[in-house]
Amino acid sequence: MRDDVALLGLEEVGEGRFRFVVAEELSRLDGRLYGGTAIAASIVAAELVSDRRPLWMTTQFVSTVAEGSPVDMVAEVLAPGHRTNQVRVTGTSEDGSTIFASLGATGHPREGGLDGGLVSCPAVARPDESQPWSSPFAGMARRAGIEAGPEPEGQRGFTQLIELRQAQLLDEVDHGPGRICLWIRRRDREPLTPAVAAFAADMVPMSVAMAFGVVAGGTSLDNTIRIGDYRPSEWMLLDLRPHGAAGDYGHGIAHIWSPEGRWLATASQTAAMRRLDEDFLRRVAGRRS
Numbered sequence: 001m002r003d004d005v006a007l008l009g010l011e012e013v014g015e016g017r018f019r020f021v022v023a024e025e026l027s028r029l030d031g032r033l034y035g036g037t038a039i040a041a042s043i044v045a046a047e048l049v050s051d052r053r054p055l056w057m058t059t060q061f062v063s064t065v066a067e068g069s070p071v072d073m074v075a076e077v078l079a080p081g082h083r084t085n086q087v088r089v090t091g092t093s094e095d096g097s098t099i100f101a102s103l104g105a106t107g108h109p110r111e112g113g114l115d116g117g118l119v120s121c122p123a124v125a126r127p128d129e130s131q132p133w134s135s136p137f138a139g140m141a142r143r144a145g146i147e148a149g150p151e152p153e154g155q156r157g158f159t160q161l162i163e164l165r166q167a168q169l170l171d172e173v174d175h176g177p178g179r180i181c182l183w184i185r186r187r188d189r190e191p192l193t194p195a196v197a198a199f200a201a202d203m204v205p206m207s208v209a210m211a212f213g214v215v216a217g218g219t220s221l222d223n224t225i226r227i228g229d230y231r232p233s234e235w236m237l238l239d240l241r242p243h244g245a246a247g248d249y250g251h252g253i254a255h256i257w258s259p260e261g262r263w264l265a266t267a268s269q270t271a272a273m274r275r276l277d278e279d280f281l282r283r284v285a286g287r288r289s
């Protein structure tokens with residue numbers, strides 16, 4: 001948790017009360033609060049207030065704030081149990097408006113209890129065989145025939161904290177449109193935790209846009225993560241699987257795996273999809289840090 005607290009710039013300001021500032025590395029490419037930051041901060045606050053490991057967390061996004069804004073959080077244990085705690089975390093802006101509301105649970109695993117993943121890890125190339133992953137918006141711009149200029153130098157937004165490499169799928173199973181596998185690690189090489197897994201998994205809208213072949217992004221309505229036998233490691237595999245869309249609302253999941261193929265967690269997301277105009281693509285795809 002100490003590494004997560006430092007990564008997010010989380011400050012404890014009272015009993016069950018925390019604060020962080022939306023720094024550039026905690027922002028989306030458009031300079032607003034990155035959804036992965038909100039759910040990651042909620043997980044860490046829940047861990048701190050309950051002194052238990054996270055089991056699941058869901059975050060509903062009510063509004064957003066710009067880079068540089070402070071976010072205050074209140075974490076409450078709604079149902080304290082011997083083994084399991086039910087927790088609520090609420091994030092608000094300076095004027096007291098709700099930014100996000102999270103519900104989740106933390107607990108102490110039972111020794112000798114049920115254990116093991118029941119889904120299959122895809123066969124992919126190893127991290128050292130995988131290429132750095134460029135901005136998805138740059139790829140969208142190229143497919144749309146938009147001249148966006150050279151790839152940005154350095155990193156923008158949340159990619160300042162995490163490194164991404166696209167993993168080639170090696171099996172011949174029908175993967176479906178939009179599916180993409182990404183190796184992820186922290187740029188400071190600290191071990192990956194459930195909070196960082198949730199931080200990185202906020203990419204389902206991108207996979208939905210890729211599946212439909214449109215130049216679009218998504219505004220998260222929710223982020224959810226369910227956490228298995230999570231053991232910290234340097235790398236994790238993010239397996240994005242878009243499920244579909246209806247009326248410009250996109251849905252999908254992301255399974256998260258260890259380098260050895262052990263299931264760690266499953267994230268899911270719903271987003272309001274929006275088409276991106278040429279000016280935006282030129283700005284973010286060709287923008288230099």
